[in-house]
Amino acid sequence: MSTPGPSATALEYRAAYDAQLRARIPDGFSRHASVERVGPLLRKIYRHGEAGFLDYRDLGGLDGPELDALIAGERDHFAGLGTAVEWKYFAHDLPPGLPERLTAAGFVPDEPETVLVGEAAPLAGEPRLPEGVTLREVTSRTDFERIRAMEEEIWGVGHDWLPDMLESEVAGPGDPCVVVVAESGDTVVCAGWARFHQGTDFVSLWGGSTLPQWRGRGVYRATVAHRARLAVAAGHRFVQVDASADSAPVLRRLGLVEVTTTVPYLWQPDAGTADGPA
Numbered sequence: 001m002s003t004p005g006p007s008a009t010a011l012e013y014r015a016a017y018d019a020q021l022r023a024r025i026p027d028g029f030s031r032h033a034s035v036e037r038v039g040p041l042l043r044k045i046y047r048h049g050e051a052g053f054l055d056y057r058d059l060g061g062l063d064g065p066e067l068d069a070l071i072a073g074e075r076d077h078f079a080g081l082g083t084a085v086e087w088k089y090f091a092h093d094l095p096p097g098l099p100e101r102l103t104a105a106g107f108v109p110d111e112p113e114t115v116l117v118g119e120a121a122p123l124a125g126e127p128r129l130p131e132g133v134t135l136r137e138v139t140s141r142t143d144f145e146r147i148r149a150m151e152e153e154i155w156g157v158g159h160d161w162l163p164d165m166l167e168s169e170v171a172g173p174g175d176p177c178v179v180v181v182a183e184s185g186d187t188v189v190c191a192g193w194a195r196f197h198q199g200t201d202f203v204s205l206w207g208g209s210t211l212p213q214w215r216g217r218g219v220y221r222a223t224v225a226h227r228a229r230l231a232v233a234a235g236h237r238f239v240q241v242d243a244s245a246d247s248a249p250v251l252r253r254l255g256l257v258e259v260t261t262t263v264p265y266l267w268q269p270d271a272g273t274a275d276g277p278a
Helices: 008-020 064-081 098-104 141-155 162-171 219-233 248-253
Strands: 032-038 041-046 052-055 085-090 113-119 133-138 177-184 187-196 202-210 238-243 257-267
Touching: 008 113, 008 202, 008 238, 008 257, 041 064, 052 064, 064 085, 064 098, 085 098, 098 257, 113 248, 133 141, 133 219, 141 162, 141 177, 141 187, 141 202, 162 177, 162 187, 177 219, 187 219, 202 219, 219 238, 219 248, 238 248, 248 257
Parallel strands: 052 085, 202 238
Antiparallel strands: 032 041, 041 052, 085 257, 113 238, 113 257, 133 177, 177 187, 187 202
């Protein structure tokens, strides 16, 4: 039995996502040190120690040796900077052999994520929180450091870059960003942020990590509802999430639609180089 393809709604949402968000240069930069076009790619370098980022809407039909040269050129560019870089691959990208070419050039696939899109208005109900938990929009360095500590407790890896990133995005310039925390007393139990992509229909939702003892109690859903309300108030039609395996089922139940999957292909400065596929 064949696997059903994307629904008409998913295809509509994916087309809007590709056209409006992929390879988009925002008005003004906050977290970016530089953004430049290199052929079909958009090369982004960040200010706060994050890996570089390679984005594109499509590769313009590149394949074979020309595509290998493009991949190797970006790898070597970031090798010269001594900086890691992420090539953000989507399952519907062409050519079909792109993942193998990235791997042959020394890029390593990370965990896949599901790209989900939904109408903001149906999500924008009153947030429903467990007793004793409150939501608050935050802008202070102190609160950003508290979010960092929560993320590090959950994931067990350093998030040194996170307070600087949030501080720069909230202060602008560039797409507006709102950061929300859910708190129980003095404890941050969940945090998420929303980027309002000016001139598009989209607000993207990020973060959403929740302390294990607070999962399954509606805290994450409440942060989604709050951010969706802000999206509607700002005149945006869609919310979009690159969802982990943990959050994707919750978001599907809320009505978001899977439009594709994405895999970060990462190259690290100590990874060396490769010649590319035969």
